[in-house]
Amino acid sequence: MWIITLVMIMLVALPLKSSFKSVFDHSMAMEKLSGGFDAGLAGDMGKSFGQLMSSASTGGLLLVMAGFLLYTFFAGGLFTRFTTAWGGLKPTAFMKASTQNFVPFLKIALLMCLIIFFYTSLIIGLPAGIMLAVSEGSIPQTGLMIIFYVIWVLGLPVWLSVADYSRRWIAATGSRLAFRALGAGFRALGKRFWLSYFTVLVILILNVMFVCGSMWFTAWSVPQKGLMIFLFFLATQLLFLVRLFMKAWRYATVSQLAAGLKV
Amino acid sequence: MKRYLFLLLLSLPAMISAQTIFDRPLSDRITGYDITSILDPVRHTVTGEMTAWWVNKSDKPVNDAMLHMYLNAFSSNKSSFASDGQWSPAGDEGWGYVMIKSIVDGHANDLKNAMRFVSPDDGNIYDRTVLQITLPVPVMPGDTLKLRIVYESKLPSPIIRTGYNEDFYFIGQWFPKFGVYETAGMRQREADGWNCHQFHPHSEFYSDYSVYNVSVTMPVEFVVSSGGILIEETDNGDSTKTIKWRAEDIVDFAWTAWPGYQVAKKKWRGVDITLLTSEKGFKVADNQFTAAINALEYLDARVGPYPWPHLTVVDPPVTGSGAGGMEYTTLFTSAGGGMVPSFLKMSESVTVHEFGHAYFMGILASNEFEEPWLDEGVNSYWEQRIVDASYGDGYGCFNLPFLKLSDSDQGRTSYISNPSKQSATNDLPSWMYPHDTYDMMSYSKTAVWLHTLEGLIGTQTMDNIFREYYRRWAFRHPSGRDFIAVVNDVVKNELGDRYGENMNWYFDQVLYGNEICDYRLSGIKNHKIRSYSGIVDGDSVTFKRSDRSGDTTYLSTVSIERAGGIMLPVKVLVHFDNGDEKTEEWDGKARYKDFEYTGTRQVTWAKIDPFDEIDLDVNRINNSWTENPRFTAARRMTDKFVYLMQMMISILTI
Incomplete structure (x- = not known):
């Protein structure tokens, strides 16, 4: 997963880097960026800056879409690995399981995204909109909004648990029926609600802390020498591998929780 | 009883003016205004009467008078201000106007029939922002013209610069005010005459230094402040109060009223600084004080002293945001206090900029209509110097480890990235800039070529130019040519012939030319x-x-x-x-x-x-x-992009 993701992103990132370098060519102006991006240079870059930003955002959007499909595909293999093949899964079997589960997993992923979108609109969008209207354009009171953010986070394990139980049900039964799987997911959560909820909540909080911490590290690190930049690259990839393991940890935990449940 | 009341009203200005701010006037005080008025928060009007006087300093009789009637810019959608669609009233109650109900001169001549609206800038027959009065008795050299005016000012909504929104009031350009009578030679003028421009979307300041005695009656719940100093506050016992202010040697008088204002005070040397702000802004009051004091100290040391003992900073609430970023010398409005993250110095930049106008337009009263660069451009240059010197180690807008921007680069970027930067020269009147280039040309380009001038001649010489500009022109009306003359004299004096006989070659290119430098x-x-x-x-x-x-x-x-x-x-x-x-x-x-x-x-x-x-x-x-x-920065940014995308994909995939 890691290497495929990396190669996929590099397909967009490397041309961007080349374009960026060609704007500067033999200029020494890039040295002004050694301590972080000096936005004053954006004007000097002229139209190239806008084109680079446009390419980066379009490329980023395409990468997210492709990544969504890729990770949904690999989730098929992972859930099979954690459901029916605890002893291990050969790469060919892993890929076969991924292929078999892809369509129902994609349906579940899309449905859950839709549910989480409405949930977010209800818990955060609606109160923010009401506060915005009441205060006539003022930014919503941060203190009050924090309460809604907390409620949102506390509700999130419910949807993640349902998604994981559903996918585990497909991996276990071999069924291709996404809606039935969702029903099974809700039933499984209902049978072991508090245990499932708090387990996923803890994993979620740990994930959020890890993501925030690693993003903070990445944003605020400004390595300037060649070797340091290479070490920085290795560090970010190590962090990403940890992140992948943490995601797989949630799949495995929920799969284990579902073991023995009749749903 | 009515007669006694009338006599009392007549004597009020004299009683107020007994209290003065300065022992010796800072300016010629060619004009003055004694205003008694009432704020009606139901009709959103300010009504009352005023005595306005103007001294003929020329050596010829003057047969007419010209007055700004700037609230009329909001009286129709065909005024020169509103015709481009940038302002529309909030319903029928949103229109604004200033109406003269009666006007008599010092000889008791009724001048109502001698008034006519004129449009000297664009000939717009629907614009009613400049009033010409033909005087039955000419004003002889050295004589004083006195006008007694009963007026009604209806405030506009929504607010742009001036007006009301619910119970928030920012009241500027609200009373009939004299234009400037320029004599031959003044600002390179060939013959005597009034300089009185219409109210334009991009300019509104050119007036004489005046003395203001202003009395306003309003409901007691309003918290108020103005560009003057408080002389007296009286509770009238009928749920109203009367505030009396006096201001000296300023070119305009504005005030604000809102029940929700929180007030904080601070003293810097001899200056009492008062901050009026919302509850949210009050939490970051120190940021506003620090920004104002940074600007005071910087300009005081490099240009000249701030002479008034008072300064009012208004940070309007969201309901009054249309009043943000305005300058009335001893009162100015900032914007966004407490509304943006602390690493962004946006509010501080506005505070520094608007305070800077106390010098560039307030003390050095150039003509914003005809030479906006000398007002906004020069002020932007100083704002950028102050902000970059005060915040973020030279990156005044924001300075994060991965992203930084200086205030001067922010201004430079708006100039160099504008595709229309060669469409006009930098010396046009404010209403003549084509293709929305006013902001870029007046603010940004001017600041850019002033920074370049500083780079050529050195910071010390640049500062000395402004010290000399202040020494020669404080409390007068300098023109662009007058500023250039100061530059030529100081550069010649300090650097000899290094840049030739004078610096005109520079201004011919950057101010009067439209070429680019590359x-x-x-x-x-x-x-x-x-x-x-x-x-x-x-x-x-x-x-x-x-x-x-x-x-x-x-x-x-x-x-x-x-x-x-x-x-x-x-x-x-x-x-x-x-x-x-x-x-x-x-x-x-x-x-x-x-x-x-x-x-x-x-x-x-x-x-x-x-x-x-x-x-x-x-x-x-x-x-x-x-x-x-060396492309190490490109490699680092690529690494960050890769990691960002990896995390985005992993987060968005459940």
Whole structure:
């Protein structure tokens, strides 16, 4: 997963880097960026800056879409690995399981995204909109909004648990029926609600802390020498591998929780 | 009873004016206003009567008077201000106007029928923002014209600069006010006459220094402040109160009222600073005070003293945001206090900028209509210097480890990235700038060429120019030509003939011209000087062993081009492979220039304008050339992009 993701992103990132370098060519102006991006240079870059930003955002959007499909595909293999093949899964079997589960997993992923979108609109969008209207354009009171953010986070394990139980049900039964799987997911959560909820909540909080911490590290690190930049690259990839393991940890935990449940 | 009341009202201004701010006037005080008024928060009107006086300082009789009637800009959608659609009323109650109900002169002549609206700038017959009054009795040289006016001002909504929103009031340009009577020679004028412009979307300030005695009655719940000092506050016992203010030697008088204002105070040297803000803004009151004091200290040390003992800073609430970013010398409005993250110095920048107008327009009362660059542009230049010196180690807008921006670069970017930057010169009247170039030209381009001037002549000389500008022109009406004369004198005095007889060549290009500046380092070449060999006239030139020594010497060439039309003296820093460095100076006039070096060393890199002093240069990326470009920043940014995308994908996939 890691290497495929990396190669996929590099397909967009490397041309961007080349374009960026060609704007500067033999200029020494890039040295002004050694301590972080000096936005004053954006004007000097002229139209190239806008084109680079446009390419980066379009490329980023395409990468997210492709990544969504890729990770949904690999989730098929992972859930099979954690459901029916605890002893291990050969790469060919892993890929076969991924292929078999892809369509129902994609349906579940899309449905859950839709549910989480409405949930977010209800818990955060609606109160923010009401506060915005009441205060006539003022930014919503941060203190009050924090309460809604907390409620949102506390509700999130419910949807993640349902998604994981559903996918585990497909991996276990071999069924291709996404809606039935969702029903099974809700039933499984209902049978072991508090245990499932708090387990996923803890994993979620740990994930959020890890993501925030690693993003903070990445944003605020400004390595300037060649070797340091290479070490920085290795560090970010190590962090990403940890992140992948943490995601797989949630799949495995929920799969284990579902073991023995009749749903 | 009515007669007694009338007499009492008449004597009020005299009673108020008994209290003064300055022992000696700072200005000529050609005009003055004694205003008694009532704020009606139901009808959103300010009504009352005023005595306005003007002294004829010319040596000829004057037959007419001209008054600003600026609230009429909001009276129809065909005024010059509103016709471009930038303002529409909030329903029928949103229209604004100022109406003269009666007007008599000092000889008790009724002038109501002698009034007519004129449109000296654009001939717009629907614009009613300039009033001309033909006087039945000319004002003789040295005489004073007194006008007693009963008026009604209806405030507009929504607020742009002035007006109301619910119970928030910001009241500027609210009473009939004299234009400026300019005498021949003043601001290079050829003949005497009134200078009184219409109210435009981009300009509103050109007035004489005045004394204001203002009394306003309003409901007690309003928290108020103004550009004057508080003389008296009386509770009238009928749920209203009357506030009396006095202001001296300022060019305009504005005030604000809102029940929700929180008030904080601070003293800087002899200046009482009062901050009026919302509850949210009150939490970051210190930021506003610090910004105001930074600006006070900076300009006080480098331009001249701030002479008034009072200063009011208004940070309007969201409901009054349309009043944000305005300047009335001793009162100005900031914006966004407590509304943006603390690393963004947006609110502080606005505070510094608007305070700066106390100098550039307030003390040095240039004509914003005709020469906006001398007002907004000069002020932007100082704002950028102050903000970058006060915050973020030179990156005044924000300075994060991965992203930074200086205030001066922010202004420069808005100039260099504007595709219409050559569509006009920088000396146009505010309403004449084409293609929405007013902001870019008046604010940004002026600040950019002032920074460039500073780079050429040095910061110390630049500061001395402004000290001299202040010394010569404080509390008067300087023009752009007057400012240039100061520049010429100071540069000549301090730097001799280094830049020629005068600096007009500079202003002809940057202010009165529309060319751009772009110097380009087109390349570096290091050629080995070869031994002489080949075929000459059919005879082979034989190889001589002793000539091989020539292969270790180089002819190095640094090639520079002037891609833009502006010609400036430039420095070029040349670096050699043995560590030597040489700074070349070029007058920058030719289209290209080659610097050649012969010797055992090779040129490894070269930079035009190595210390980034020529802000006018529209492309700094082409100012340098190196044989070994370093792309470490590009690698780092690519690594960050890759990780960001990896995390995005992993987060968005459940």
